[in-house]
Amino acid sequence: MQFRAASEALKNLTVLDLTQARAGPTAARQFADWGADVIKIEAPGADTMGFPRHGSDFQNLHRNKRGITLNLKHPKGLEVFKRLVSRADVLLENYRPDVKFRLGIDYESLRSVNPRLIYASISGYGQDGPDRNRPGLDPITQGAGGLMWVTGLPGQGPVRAGTAISDLSAGVFCAMGVLVALLERERSGEGQWVQTSLLESLISMMDFQAARWLMEREVPGQAGNDHPTATPAGAYETADKMMLIAAVGGRMWQRFCETIGAPELLDKPEYATAEDRTKNRTALNRAIAERLKTRTSAEWIRDLTEAGVPCGPIYKMDEVFADPQVEHLGMAAPVVHPTLGEINIVRQAVAMSRTPSIVVKAAPELGEDQEDVLGQFGLDAAEIDDLRRNGVI
Incomplete structure (x- = not known):
């Protein structure tokens, strides 16, 4: 042939x-x-x-x-x-x-x-x-x-x-x-x-993890499902499963808080800046989790996507290839x-x-x-x- x-x-x-x-x-x-x-x-x-x-x-x-x-x-x-x-x-x-x-x-x-x-x-x-x-x-x-x-x-x-x-x-x-x-x-x-x-x-x-050491002499450690340098950005549990959210940046942070029904987070001084939110990540993630557990991942993905907040599901491989976008x-x-x-x-x-x-x-x-x-x-x-x-x- x-x-x-x-x-x-x-x-x-x-x-x-x-x-x-x-x-x-x-x-x-x-x-x-x-x-x-x-x-x-x-x-x-x-x-x-x-x-x-x-x-x-x-x-x-x-x-x-x-x-x-x-x-x-x-x-x-x-x-x-x-x-x-x-x-x-x-x-x-x-x-x-x-x-x-x-x-x-x-x-x-x-x-x-x-x-x-x-x-x-x-x-x-x-x-x-x-x-x-x-x-x-x-x-x-x-x-x-x-x-x-x-x-x-x-x-x-x-x-x-x-x-x-x-x-x-x-x-x-x-x-x-x-x-x-x-x-x-x-x-x-x-x-x-x-x-x-x-x-x-x-x-x-x-990439950026290596550059953190080369420029700032900072040895990166494990951050689990959280982004190493930005918050909130990681995996969160909802009413039915886990999902991913990346609400970094001032305006996006505001839209995120409003969409999950937690506008009070915007007024807390410990979450005022991106650096503050990462510094106080544990407490912030706990507060976010309380709101996210009230609804399903599909519902949150729909509403957060409509608000322009990056988010998405965490799929097993069979679910990856069943996703309409992947099929498309x-x-x-x-x-x-x-x-x-x-x-x-x-x-x-x-x-x-x-x-x-x-x-x-x-x-x-x-x-x-x-x-x-x-x-x-x-x-x-x-x-x-x-x-x-x-x-x-």
């Missing part, structure tokens, strides 16, 4: 995807979703590292890609790989930093094959430094990057985030870096080495898998008016696109058969 682009936006690009686990495949998925010909390269008989090929995680990570197998430790495998590199635009890898050098597929080695190649590396801790060869996993870097120390209820100890934020942010930052390098290549005509890591990406995602956005994207039938995965989060992204292909089976891809790069049927006989593919 010939390559079918998921979008017109990047269909001129060829991306070689050597990645595994989550961070690297997340980066590759950005290009696949925007129409690049992403060729997922796996070792013959490859282990999917705990991601069952027909499971939801693998299918979500590897949609819109083509798949081949190639033994990079075999001389002929390396030879074929360099043929692919010679015509590729981007190579993505997330080996430990030393592995690519042992295989002979590091940036400098491949730069001689294709000076225009954008070579992108994701690692746990960076390509150099004292921890460069430490295995990097999302939960470990959530701890090392400070996220766990600010997550959870005060006094209950560090808590890991409920999704793989280190992996996902590293993948998105990597893709952004590659796109910048591709734009620069239009001017210079040269490729370059793009690097990021789970640790760097997570620290960047810590089409966040559940259907695709037909040859074995699984029609399945739904999470669609790309960005919309474009002229070159939208759609899901055109389920995640590839191991080596599914071998003949098509290798034929595209000039190998004939006899050569492909020889590679197969020699265990190269």
